[in-house]
Amino acid sequence: MALLCTAMAMFMVVMMRQAAIDHGFEQLLARAVTMGSQARLQIPDLAKRAPDQTIQIVDPAGVVATATPDMAGRPLMSQVHPDVDAFAVTHTCDGQVFPGRCRIVLVYPFHRHDGVWELLMAAPGVPWYVNSELLVPLVAGWALLVGVTAAGSYRIVSKALEPVCDISGNLARITASDLGHRVPAPRYRDELRDLVETVNRTLDRTQSAVQQQLDFASDASHDLRSPLTAMRTQIEEALMDPHHADWLRTANALLESVERMQALIGDLLQIARLDTGVTGNREAISLTELVQRELDRQPRKVPVHQHLTPGVNVDGERIGLTRLLNNLLDNAERHAESAITVTLELHPGTAVLLVCDDGEGIAPEQREVIFKRFARLKASRVRDPGGTGLGLPIARQIAQLHGGTLTAEDSPRGARLVMRLPLAPAPRQGGSS
Numbered sequence: 001m002a003l004l005c006t007a008m009a010m011f012m013v014v015m016m017r018q019a020a021i022d023h024g025f026e027q028l029l030a031r032a033v034t035m036g037s038q039a040r041l042q043i044p045d046l047a048k049r050a051p052d053q054t055i056q057i058v059d060p061a062g063v064v065a066t067a068t069p070d071m072a073g074r075p076l077m078s079q080v081h082p083d084v085d086a087f088a089v090t091h092t093c094d095g096q097v098f099p100g101r102c103r104i105v106l107v108y109p110f111h112r113h114d115g116v117w118e119l120l121m122a123a124p125g126v127p128w129y130v131n132s133e134l135l136v137p138l139v140a141g142w143a144l145l146v147g148v149t150a151a152g153s154y155r156i157v158s159k160a161l162e163p164v165c166d167i168s169g170n171l172a173r174i175t176a177s178d179l180g181h182r183v184p185a186p187r188y189r190d191e192l193r194d195l196v197e198t199v200n201r202t203l204d205r206t207q208s209a210v211q212q213q214l215d216f217a218s219d220a221s222h223d224l225r226s227p228l229t230a231m232r233t234q235i236e237e238a239l240m241d242p243h244h245a246d247w248l249r250t251a252n253a254l255l256e257s258v259e260r261m262q263a264l265i266g267d268l269l270q271i272a273r274l275d276t277g278v279t280g281n282r283e284a285i286s287l288t289e290l291v292q293r294e295l296d297r298q299p300r301k302v303p304v305h306q307h308l309t310p311g312v313n314v315d316g317e318r319i320g321l322t323r324l325l326n327n328l329l330d331n332a333e334r335h336a337e338s339a340i341t342v343t344l345e346l347h348p349g350t351a352v353l354l355v356c357d358d359g360e361g362i363a364p365e366q367r368e369v370i371f372k373r374f375a376r377l378k379a380s381r382v383r384d385p386g387g388t389g390l391g392l393p394i395a396r397q398i399a400q401l402h403g404g405t406l407t408a409e410d411s412p413r414g415a416r417l418v419m420r421l422p423l424a425p426a427p428r429q430g431g432s433s
Helices: 002-041 132-156 159-172 191-240 247-275 287-297 318-335 378-383 391-401
Strands: 054-058 064-067 088-093 102-112 115-124 283-286 304-308 313-316 340-347 350-357 405-408 416-422
Touching: 002 102, 002 115, 002 132, 002 159, 102 191, 159 191, 191 247, 247 391, 283 287, 283 318, 287 304, 287 318, 287 340, 287 350, 313 318, 313 416, 318 340, 318 350, 318 391, 318 416, 391 405, 391 416
Parallel strands: 304 340
Antiparallel strands: 054 064, 054 115, 088 102, 102 115, 283 313, 340 350, 350 416, 405 416
């Protein structure tokens, strides 16, 4: 237990130190953005700045043009030179520029008429204990908690509770960053064994959910970064020569990036709702009428041939099924050469919806790849560079939440996506009088 308390205290210190570092970095970046915007118009005189600020401004030739008094005549705070549409952060301790001190250095490039300048700003580093006001109560609380726990454990623990102590010891070794450990099951079948098996199943689900969220966050941040970078580049290019910039063209380009981000964020919100299992009200729905209505409502760029069996009813959520159908139609429209075919069939206990196109088709080894989040085949990137790669994964997840499946199957030409949903229960006949 003492080890657990120590780990918790260290974890709290690490987290609070990281929070302090993040806060200091955000303040440093905000100051850099503000000063960079001002420096684009006129280089300020840093010699009159307050003594608690550490700043250097470097011209395109790499020469310090101006600096705060504490940096006058000193070498560059950082030798890192980031890309013009990015920034860099370095941590230095006891170096040539800051002997005996630790500093966080931000390098922020900005454009001027004569080239790319760099703004270097430094802030004090955060010590490992953050500050003494945090360390003293934390150590006192840790010592008190360890002492009370040790005294209580000495009085309570007995031979009968040794298996419980073993389980606790194993659970204490499982952390948020390492969920791969499992609790060994006791030898005999009893309540403790049932408890261990339940805990291990819970850890399995937790590990799967955490990994899914990590992958999702990584992919989402990557896809959001692209339109943001494009927007920033377009704005900075226009601001370099605002009087001669083509603002209409810039606005149209920004609108395209905004529309792409809007589509991506909408898909991300849909994915988040689906991951939580949140769905609307279920009701008996005529799948035939729903498909017919969507085909009539939204014309497509290529002809749509339809073969709909009447009287196909399912138990589902109307908005979700509509989203599923439109995602399949959008995908078919994106790849079709001349036509799309939509077929609705009634099989024993199952409604089968087929959406086919006459495009290049999907290789057998790629038929599961297309249902992975953010996965986009080469043909998709060529035909629709602004796509999100979430349409088919969302469609499959909606089908699964309705107890059905969505697969890519063999087709003589083009792609053939097949959705299968269980039919709605037949209405009960009225009872005898």
